[in-house]
Amino acid sequence: MPANRIHLVRHGEVHNPDRVLYGRLPGFGLSTLGIRMAEASATAWKAAGIDVRAIVASPLQRTQESAAPWAAAYDLPVRLDERLIEPTNRYEGQAPGFTKRSIRRPTEWPWIANPMRPSWGEAYESIANRMIAAIGTAWESADGGDVVLVSHQLPIWMVHRRLAGEPLWHDPRKRRCDLSSITTVERVPASPTGQFTEVGYADPAAELRASAVDEGAV
Numbered sequence: 001m002p003a004n005r006i007h008l009v010r011h012g013e014v015h016n017p018d019r020v021l022y023g024r025l026p027g028f029g030l031s032t033l034g035i036r037m038a039e040a041s042a043t044a045w046k047a048a049g050i051d052v053r054a055i056v057a058s059p060l061q062r063t064q065e066s067a068a069p070w071a072a073a074y075d076l077p078v079r080l081d082e083r084l085i086e087p088t089n090r091y092e093g094q095a096p097g098f099t100k101r102s103i104r105r106p107t108e109w110p111w112i113a114n115p116m117r118p119s120w121g122e123a124y125e126s127i128a129n130r131m132i133a134a135i136g137t138a139w140e141s142a143d144g145g146d147v148v149l150v151s152h153q154l155p156i157w158m159v160h161r162r163l164a165g166e167p168l169w170h171d172p173r174k175r176r177c178d179l180s181s182i183t184t185v186e187r188v189p190a191s192p193t194g195q196f197t198e199v200g201y202a203d204p205a206a207e208l209r210a211s212a213v214d215e216g217a218v
Helices: 032-047 061-074 098-102 106-112 124-141 153-164 206-211
Strands: 005-010 052-057 078-080 146-151 182-187 196-202
Touching (some): 032 061, 061 078, 061 146, 153 182
Parallel strands (some): 052 146
16 A cells, blocks of 8 residues: 655754855754754654654755654654755855856856756756655555655755646745755546645744754755
């Protein structure tokens, strides 16, 4: 019996004192506040009686740490899926404003040649495809109940835009995917192609976000 719903959970606040784009760089775990945010999401779902049967996370430190409260709340192990990982990005380790600086660096012009792809990192199409594939695997592998997938802002936003039928190119400042937020999808009934649809968005850590710093996402 497949899953009922898939919950795409973004990680909590990251300890990033230099406010660089951390991407896939090692050593970027949750801050103390980020841990509380992750706990808030897991606690909210558990208190609501949502029947989570499996937890899967991106292999990066911040997502594994964000998955830990879910594992504790539901007494489940955390599986890893490389397809949930943050996209690659040529600007890893740099402070905000990197694309503007590239205008003054001719060797970096190819990086900003096509922002609709984008040319500075993994293509949006690639991100959406691997995320949808990971969702499909999670849905098929569950024995009823729901599955939690802990991932990152851009991959989750690509799922949203793909399922909404919107262009994958977008303004990063307008992403609706806050720290420790939960985007829920489910299978379209009787879909011959295994299509999914978004059915909910929750922000259990909203009260903690007033003092949070959300910089460094790809």
